[in-house]
Amino acid sequence: MVLKVLLVNPPRFEGISVIREERCEITERYSILEPYSLLQTAALLRDGGHQVSLIDLNGQDLGYDALEARAREFHPDATLYRFTPTTFDWDHKAASTVKGVDKDITTVGVCWTLHTMPNQVLKEAPDLDVYVRQDYEVVAPAAVNALAGGTPLDDVAGIAYRRGEEIKVTGPPTPMKDYDSMPIPAYDLLPSLKPYYVNAPAGRPFTILYTSKGCPFKCSFCTVAGTPWKMRTAPHILEELRYLKERYGLRTASFFDETFTFNRGRVEEICRMLKEEDLKIKWYCNTRAHLVDRELLRQMREAGCRGISFGIESGSQRILDSVEKKVKVEQNRDAVLAAKAERLKVLCSFIFGLPGEDWDSVEETLQFVRDTLPTSAQFNVAVPYPGTRLHEQIYGVTGLEEPDFRKMYQHASVVGTEKMTPEDLDEARKKAYKTLYTSGRWWLSNIRHLLREPSDLYMASRFAMKITNNYVFHGMKDAH
Template sequence: MMRVLLVNPPRYQGVSVIREERCEVTERYSILEPYSLLQIASLLRADQHKVSLLDLNGLDMGYSALKEKIERSKPEAIIFRFTPTTFDHDLETAKIAKEMSPEIRTAGLCWTLHTLGPQVMKEAPALDAYVTGEYEVASPRLINSWEQGEEQSPGVLTRAGYGGDVEPLKDYDSLPLPAYDLLPNLDPYFVTAPAGQPFSILYTSKGCPYKCSFCTVAGTPLKMKSSQKIIEELRYLKDNYSLRTASFFDETFTFNRKRTEEVCKLLKEEDLDIKWYCNTRAHLVDKELLQMMRSAGCRGISFGIESGSQKILDTVGKNIKIDEAKEAIKWAKEAKIKTFCSFILGLPGENWETIAETMRFVKETLPNSAQFNVAVPYPGTKLYDDLYGEDAPQADFRLLYQDSAVTGTEELTPEDLNQAREAAYRALYSSGRWWGSNIKHVFSEPSDFDLAFRYALKIVNNFVFHKMKDAH
């Protein structure tokens, strides 16, 4: 048995940080529980290790709390998550641990940089191990290896070298429930605005077979939990934490239509009274399915539209048609499901005309909310390889913010893209038709008034005072 401390590092310059797989970003207006660490905790417990958790981000605590925790619990190993843009800040976790006791083993997780393992280890001297493989399998095996006095483990890069590829998890249903009991409560957590709490995220599937050139999870194996397993987790959260709102954090929740139908059916049969949100692709919904989702508690759906230009979508391998995206938004709004659409400015081939096409798409479809990010060449993506190749100088991963461009296109500079992003938000937030559409929705759905009011305050604060920085 080893004493293991799991750490979600503090907020960065006062801004909350999401440290979850494809979403390793600063995010001013969402505070998510460290789901992946809770999952690791339950797996380590199954192997009889003594596990504790410190969510410094969620509790808005600084590194002094980590020092106190280490002093009290005297962990033998610490596992924490980090992101590219908060790298040096997050790595203080390992540095502090080593300063307090050089015998503490330190391991870090960051999906975005998993193809840059040697660079990460070189720039993080206090890190003993970097988990680059599937964390549900690689993390427990690492702790078991350390317990047995071994220096290498599959799916992990250590000072002794890479332990080889780890065998992927075959049965996603085999995972135990995340160790939610390690959280004092769900009070700190919310997405977009603090409404509808208690709130939690859940993974009901992971991976995406589609191969969008800009995405860090493109072409990864798809693993899905059964509808019964999903309901089991929701029931646990309802019974123990009075859960009101859940966000299915999957890349593509509706990938399997039959499973989506089963989840909806069971949610109604169980009468859990939980409102939920999900992410998916616009061509994987239809009018009937959306109405079924609404009747089962779905109140919001996020579509990764990316661009209003078919040329751009085809260039990046999005595998979707503009008309499909328009229909999906229309059907969702008819079902009284709020629509959240994300767009990326600066994908290959972008120019002022394609940006104009995107804005025309937004003005025509009027989603309830829109995010405008700049294209980011994340390591391991086709976009990264196309931009940098083997010999070209690479962008500092610490600068890979979705709100500040590090690269342009043939016709647009990074400065152009930053200006286009700000202009896109200005055009949206000054649109009387857009505000009118949202006000009409609130009148038809009075239960959304609190969320709508808080969201409006967020818009004013974010756009006027923060210029959309750390907002996605």
């Protein structure tokens, strides 16, 4: 049987844009991203013969009334939406909205961050029928196929669902091995790419995309630590970029992978093909500092890379070791300086409040910032997400009462360290932003970059407006 499935990215939360993508399930005031995983899921379902419709309420800045109208018009058999911890109750209004149209519509919700607490999710979201906990690329189509075929949901790995009053949780799924088997995401289901950008509204048309997924490293605070790494080959990535160029005139892409440069040979091949085809797409990526060097960064720059984001976390070796980051402070420093030397913009992210944090280690982080002057930086506080080793260390051993996951923001501490209170950590975060934004050397360094890269002027001016606005009016909340 063919199922009619309505895919939904819920609306913005209290007017703030929300990113609902696996490791990144957060509110983000200054980025509006395509609901990429929903576009992938829609393409997979369509390839499986199902009839799909998609509404991106966040991207188009629409409310639940638009969802209700679409549900009345499309009459889905099932609705599939994503939700996040801090926007939990708000996102589940997607389920109650479609149930209000027809209570027989099956509701399927996808969220990675809460995958270790399926019982609580289903208990606290009464209109959610099926929770896709992980590996949505294989689990969501399997769940829809089971609903279509009337086969037992018990046979679908990676979900939790209701059977009468009971909550059933199935075992782990087999992750997708051949990531090249993914179809091009169903971009055609979006009215346009106009609303989307990252950090500052410039360089559009823009999209995010995954060229690989997962991360075998074991950083204790990270929700995707130790997940299998799967990758697309260069020709498969180029196929998507070519399509985006031809159909939408794409100018900027952000490779949303956790560790884009994990496999050096693959990155070199991507760069070689991008240079050969000269698609004129500028791109950005995230990776770990010890997985780049000057030569690789040069190749990336020549292939259109204009910015790179490193998870630096701390300027203190003691803190890096305490979370098993497996990197040296010097490696982090060298990578930032090498990327800047190759005229790449460098975004560094830091976390205050990892085990052992005290004012001395905070100062080491501030010194790292002064020494390297990254083009921009995010200063977050540690969040003990469920399922991480950090969570286990804090709540498994100390017996502290766990905070409500709805309060787990990266801009406001819910827990301190032995030497620092949550208030101290929030203070450290503010101090770090002040250190960067009031540094004359930092402004000079960025002006020097602009003199060498005048094409960045428009983006830089929008970015400067963003940080001023956020620093002055919002206390750097909901901006990562």
